[in-house]
Amino acid sequence: MAKITINGKIFDVDPELTVIQAAAQNGIEIPHFCWHPKLTVSGNCRMCLVEIEKMPKLAIACSTRVADGMIVKTESDRVIKARQAVMEFLLINHPLDCPICDEAGECKLQDYSYKYSVGYSRFDENKVHKPKRVRLGPNVMLDVERCIMCSRCIRFSDEIAKQPVLTFTQRGTHVVLTTFPDTQLDNKYSMNVIELCPVGALTSTDFRFASRVWEMSSTDSICVGCSRGCNTHVWVRKNEILRLTPRFNEAVNSYWMCDSGRLNTFRTVNSQERLHSPMIRKDGVLVDVGWDEAIARAVSDLKSFKKSEIAGIASAFATNEDNYVFQKVMKEVIGTKNVDYVQHVEDDAGDELLIRADKTPNSLGTRQVGVRPAEGGLDITGILKGIEEGSIRALYVLEDDIAEDPRFAAALPNLQLLIVHASVNSKTARFADIVLSCSTFAEKNGTMTNFAGRVQRLRPAVATLEQDRAKDGFAMSRWDKFASQNDRWGRSVKKDARPTWRVLTAIANALGAKLKCTTAEEVFKEIAEKLPPFKGMNYINLGSQGANANAAESVSKQKVTA
Amino acid sequence: MGSTGKIIRKKDLSIWQKSYIPEIVKGLRQTIAEMFKPKFTIQYPEERFKPQPSFRGRPVLVQENEVERCVACGLCSRVCPALAIEVQASETPLEKERYPIKFEINMVRCIFCGFCEEVCPEEAIVMSNEYELVFSSQEEAVFGKDKLLKTTEELKDRLEFLRQNR
Numbered sequence: 141m142a143k144i145t146i147n148g149k150i151f152d153v154d155p156e157l158t159v160i161q162a163a164a165q166n167g168i169e170i171p172h173f174c175w176h177p178k179l180t181v182s183g184n185c186r187m188c189l190v191e192i193e194k195m196p197k198l199a200i201a202c203s204t205r206v207a208d209g210m211i212v213k214t215e216s217d218r219v220i221k222a223r224q225a226v227m228e229f230l231l232i233n234h235p236l237d238c239p240i241c242d243e244a245g246e247c248k249l250q251d252y253s254y255k256y257s258v259g260y261s262r263f264d265e266n267k268v269h270k271p272k273r274v275r276l277g278p279n280v281m282l283d284v285e286r287c288i289m290c291s292r293c294i295r296f297s298d299e300i301a302k303q304p305v306l307t308f309t310q311r312g313t314h315v316v317l318t319t320f321p322d323t324q325l326d327n328k329y330s331m332n333v334i335e336l337c338p339v340g341a342l343t344s345t346d347f348r349f350a351s352r353v354w355e356m357s358s359t360d361s362i363c364v365g366c367s368r369g370c371n372t373h374v375w376v377r378k379n380e381i382l383r384l385t386p387r388f389n390e391a392v393n394s395y396w397m398c399d400s401g402r403l404n405t406f407r408t409v410n411s412q413e414r415l416h417s418p419m420i421r422k423d424g425v426l427v428d429v430g431w432d433e434a435i436a437r438a439v440s441d442l443k444s445f446k447k448s449e450i451a452g453i454a455s456a457f458a459t460n461e462d463n464y465v466f467q468k469v470m471k472e473v474i475g476t477k478n479v480d481y482v483q484h485v486e487d488d489a490g491d492e493l494l495i496r497a498d499k500t501p502n503s504l505g506t507r508q509v510g511v512r513p514a515e516g517g518l519d520i521t522g523i524l525k526g527i528e529e530g531s532i533r534a535l536y537v538l539e540d541d542i543a544e545d546p547r548f549a550a551a552l553p554n555l556q557l558l559i560v561h562a563s564v565n566s567k568t569a570r571f572a573d574i575v576l577s578c579s580t581f582a583e584k585n586g587t588m589t590n591f592a593g594r595v596q597r598l599r600p601a602v603a604t605l606e607q608d609r610a611k612d613g614f615a616m617s618r619w620d621k622f623a624s625q626n627d628r629w630g631r632s633v634k635k636d637a638r639p640t641w642r643v644l645t646a647i648a649n650a651l652g653a654k655l656k657c658t659t660a661e662e663v664f665k666e667i668a669e670k671l672p673p674f675k676g677m678n679y680i681n682l683g684s685q686g687a688n689a690n691a692a693e694s695v696s697k698q699k700v701t702a
Numbered sequence: 703m704g705s706t707g708k709i710i711r712k713k714d715l716s717i718w719q720k721s722y723i724p725e726i727v728k729g730l731r732q733t734i735a736e737m738f739k740p741k742f743t744i745q746y747p748e749e750r751f752k753p754q755p756s757f758r759g760r761p762v763l764v765q766e767n768e769v770e771r772c773v774a775c776g777l778c779s780r781v782c783p784a785l786a787i788e789v790q791a792s793e794t795p796l797e798k799e800r801y802p803i804k805f806e807i808n809m810v811r812c813i814f815c816g817f818c819e820e821v822c823p824e825e826a827i828v829m830s831n832e833y834e835l836v837f838s839s840q841e842e843a844v845f846g847k848d849k850l851l852k853t854t855e856e857l858k859d860r861l862e863f864l865r866q867n868r
């Protein structure tokens with residue numbers, strides 16, 4: 141251990157650390173642009189200059205190793221002056237673009253200008269002009285004028301995404317970031333450079349100009365694009381998701397997420413294909429009905445089959461709560477043994493960084509909460525065969541489009557009864573007799589277990605018809621807080637969808653069961669009490685970072701000893 | 703009631719004062735004097751009030767060379783204390799890169815404070831000299847770009863006033 145003094149306080153730190161890391165560990169922020177905890181040190185922005193005793197000049201904190209007895213000052217007059225000078229240089233050629241810059245509101249350069257700069261410009265020459273609307277790749281736009289040459293994007297592409305296509309050309313104030321000839325920034329993680337970029341030089345082609353950051357609410361959630369379960373922020377305005385951004389979680393995704401998860405997973409939530417309400421088949425066509433009618437119909441239809449003629453297909457796209465209640469209702473209330481789920485593993489679709497071959501966010505959790513055939517029941521192949529042969533006559537499908545599989549698509553017409561929970565007008569829903577419109581991942585509370593056994597929370601970011609942002613504790617933007625019914629900007633579309641587990645509970649209770657849970661949190665409490673992998677967990681201790689089965693146990697142990 | 707002033711009670715007034723005659727005479731003198739001075743009242747609506755350039759009438763958008771100056775930065779929307787403004791940006795091939803595909807001011811919400819004009823980095827929204835606002839429904843009170851856009855020519859006085867008082 142090295143003993144160092146920062147701003148008069150003494151800390152014991154690991155001698156391997158740099159000054160900036162040691163300071164950060166102890167809650168002291170040293171301003172910086174180019175340094176990033178997950179990238180190599182390049183030391184070119186000079187923003188992190190600090191005063192170290194016995195060193196003749198100021199030193200950059202990002203590349204200076206701590207040493208025993210080192211005395212560091214991060215707020216001395218010399219340091220403040222140096223920072224102001226660095227800011228002045230950075231701003232000399234920086235355009236006055238904040239009004240048209242997507243970064244405004246979450247811009248490091250903007251924030252630091254307020255915090256560390258003198259607040260006026262002495263430069264009245266012409267600024268250097270550079271290319272402004274440069275497409276670096278399919279998902280990333282570059283504005284070279286705004287670039288402060290921190291090289292974070294270059295280092296990310298080289299070191300993390302392993303696609304070394306970015307580089308600087310020219311010199312001095314004329315430096316230009318560019319791709320090598322005949323290449324483009326099109327790796328699967330390319331959009332991470334957008335958050336990495338401390339300024340608005342790199343913007344998202346998808347989100348460009350869609351909204352100012354302060355007009356949206358941000359909700360902590362997770363990505364449902366594959367079984368990694370990257371932590372995300374869900375950005376919502378007018379009850380519509382406008383973008384997803386990665387949220388730091390060292391145990392899952394670090395600072396990153398893949399472009400596919402970021403761009404595609406929320407499309408279903410906003411989709412034009414969303415169901416308006418539950419539907420039942422009348423005279424051969426599906427018609428919109430109310431919840432009571434749909435549930436009553438499901439109950440009466442289910443009663444007309446023998447237990448062995450019914451099968452249930454759970455879903456690795458649904459939450460632990462949904463799947464737990466589903467298998468419980470199927471096995472204990474309806475009384476069938478035929479319960480399983482469909483895997484969606486795309487061989488070779490995974491990679492070393494984040495993307496997993498398993499394209500469902502919750503397959504491990506689905507198994508852990510008990511989705512499997514009971515003694516002597518049929519598994520998924522058995523169920524398919526049963527439908528084809530006619531021994532299975534009624535099928536209950538959770539949030540999974542099983543008809544994507546041609547074998548299921550061919551077999552489904554054999555059924556006498558098909559009940560489906562779906563959020564969009566999916567292929568399976570089109571075969572169904574009863575469709576129960578279900579809340580998507582962005583509209584409900586719940587948990588999912590990623591491939592490594594980490595249980596993580598989903599939080600509602602988009603309100604459905606029965607939810608109210610204020611009363612139900614949603615993240616609220618300023619617009620959400622003050623809208624009245626006369627404000628056009630306050631009007632939004634709410635879908636008539638309900639979380640699957642709750643509809644299942646209603647159906648089970650109508651069939652004579654006595655299920656008591658009224659919130660997802662209560663369902664999870666029951667899961668945690670009954671099932672060992674979830675022991676000791678609850679919505680509070682899962683927090684924003686989730687917990688592994690073992691970790692949660694040690695958390696509860698710590699509590700006992702503390 | 704100053705701490706030094708003696709409190710005058712009704713019973714302390716002299717008879718002369720109690721009669722109110724001097725006060726009435728004072729008042730009448732004022733009235734008669736005013737009768738012979740020039741008048742400021744206007745026979746509205748036959749005659750119209752022409753406000754000075756400093757007047758804060760309804761906010762409008764400045765149109766210059768056929769396009770709005772606005773770059774849809776949303777600062778007016780953010781600063782508006784009455785939450786009257788909604789802006790939706792979009793991309794344009796013009797040099798300014800972004801423009802408001804939608805710009806709406808809810809004139810029922812607007813309190814004519816002029817903050818939007820003050821914050822605008824483009825001098826794209828200014829207070830006009832229009833003060834006659836009539837609507838028969840809430841919906842009608844929401845002015846879109848069609849009603850908001852005014853040419854620099856029409857807004858000459860205000861723009862000149864702003865230039866002088868920068």
Ligand code: SF4
Binds near residue numbers: 234236237238250340
């Ligand atoms: S990068 Fe930051 S400082 Fe530069 S124009 Fe954009 S918001 Fe403003």
Ligand code: SF4
Binds near residue numbers: 286337339
């Ligand atoms: S584009 Fe952004 S991340 Fe890349 S060098 Fe420039 S400022 Fe840094």
Ligand code: SF4
Binds near residue numbers: 761778
């Ligand atoms: S004048 Fe004031 S209240 Fe009216 S739109 Fe502008 S900022 Fe809002």
Ligand code: SF4
Binds near residue numbers: 774776789821823825
């Ligand atoms: S502040 Fe000016 S430029 Fe910005 S949105 Fe409002 S009118 Fe347009």
